[in-house]
Amino acid sequence: MRIGRSTGVSHPGRKRRRNEDSWVCDPPIFAVADGMGGAKGGEIASRLAASALGSAADGSAEERVVALVQEANRRVYERSAEDASASGMGTTITLALVEDDIVTFGHVGDSRAYLIREETIEQLTDDHSLVAELVRSGKLSPEEAEIHPQRSVITRALGTDPDVDVDTFSIESQVGDFFLICSDGLTSMIDDDVIREVVARKRDDLNAAARALVEKANRSGGEDNITVVCFEIAEESADVPADTAQLPVLDQNGAGDDEDTLSGLESVPTVDTMVVPPAEAQAAAAQPRKRSRWLTLLGVLLVVLVLLFAAAGLYWALYL
Ligand code: MN
Numbered sequence: 001m002r003i004g005r006s007t008g009v010s011h012p013g014r015k016r017r018r019n020e021d022s023w024v025c026d027p028p029i030f031a032v033a034d035g036m037g038g039a040k041g042g043e044i045a046s047r048l049a050a051s052a053l054g055s056a057a058d059g060s061a062e063e064r065v066v067a068l069v070q071e072a073n074r075r076v077y078e079r080s081a082e083d084a085s086a087s088g089m090g091t092t093i094t095l096a097l098v099e100d101d102i103v104t105f106g107h108v109g110d111s112r113a114y115l116i117r118e119e120t121i122e123q124l125t126d127d128h129s130l131v132a133e134l135v136r137s138g139k140l141s142p143e144e145a146e147i148h149p150q151r152s153v154i155t156r157a158l159g160t161d162p163d164v165d166v167d168t169f170s171i172e173s174q175v176g177d178f179f180l181i182c183s184d185g186l187t188s189m190i191d192d193d194v195i196r197e198v199v200a201r202k203r204d205d206l207n208a209a210a211r212a213l214v215e216k217a218n219r220s221g222g223e224d225n226i227t228v229v230c231f232e233i234a235e236e237s238a239d240v241p242a243d244t245a246q247l248p249v250l251d252q253n254g255a256g257d258d259e260d261t262l263s264g265l266e267s268v269p270t271v272d273t274m275v276v277p278p279a280e281a282q283a284a285a286a287q288p289r290k291r292s293r294w295l296t297l298l299g300v301l302l303v304v305l306v307l308l309f310a311a312a313g314l315y316w317a318l319y320l
Helices: 041-051 061-082 130-136 142-147 192-202 206-219 278-319
Strands: 002-011 021-026 029-036 093-099 102-108 112-117 120-123 167-172 178-182 226-234
Touching: 002 021, 002 206, 021 041, 021 226, 029 041, 029 178, 029 226, 041 061, 061 093, 061 102, 061 167, 093 112, 093 178, 093 226, 112 192, 120 192, 130 142, 178 192, 192 206, 206 226
Parallel strands: none
Antiparallel strands: 002 226, 021 029, 029 093, 093 102, 102 167, 112 120, 112 178, 178 226
């Protein structure tokens, strides 16, 4: 087995002027980084991280993946400390390293990796986001998470601390496996099942599949930058078709029928990504919910009191 076709594409979406996502499609390394931070901070952070993923040191695949992510973290953190205009910037990273039939992942933040195998799609990474943590701890339903006002708050990122906690895991791949790495601009706009359907429909042409995913996210709102990197696992003897070439990052008007990019949409508020430590974020998110629960209770109590008085009044009028 070996790496088959691969491609990557990125689009700013319909509501943001900048594209703060960066991506790598450089077999055997594939990655997506989604930057955040004021001014140009987000772009700088994601580019610094992506450019750190070149050469891996020694060790097992997981050790090398962690070393690459730590190096990326160090570069973003140091630049952020040196450059006042980039202070506070950060980035997510989701990285895959393919060796023989093993795909090893390193992951920090809320970009995602998926595996489409035959008819099923599986999310391989856990989001390091406030809402994902609340869902995992049972405090929020997946439906509530989708519309939660703090859904862009992530709890782990590169560049905010000298060291970063990296999730790593390995997948034993099969011929025909389709791996997808993407930024939250894709997954906040379309469901996993839609991703699976689009890929199934366009599977003959990987570039078309990647573009179709971006287009689908734009049609569903395009609220954030959208980045898709995908690769296949092929038969050892298979030829890698010519459409493996990397696509350039699309410009603002590069997405065919999305000429209406930004027109009339500038006034729509977008939620900016920010990093908050898990404990603080959970406390902040829990407060408004608690308060509204108290308000509901108070309301119910008032209604009960009013009813009691009414009943007492009626009783008094009728029988006394
Ligand atoms: Mn994003």
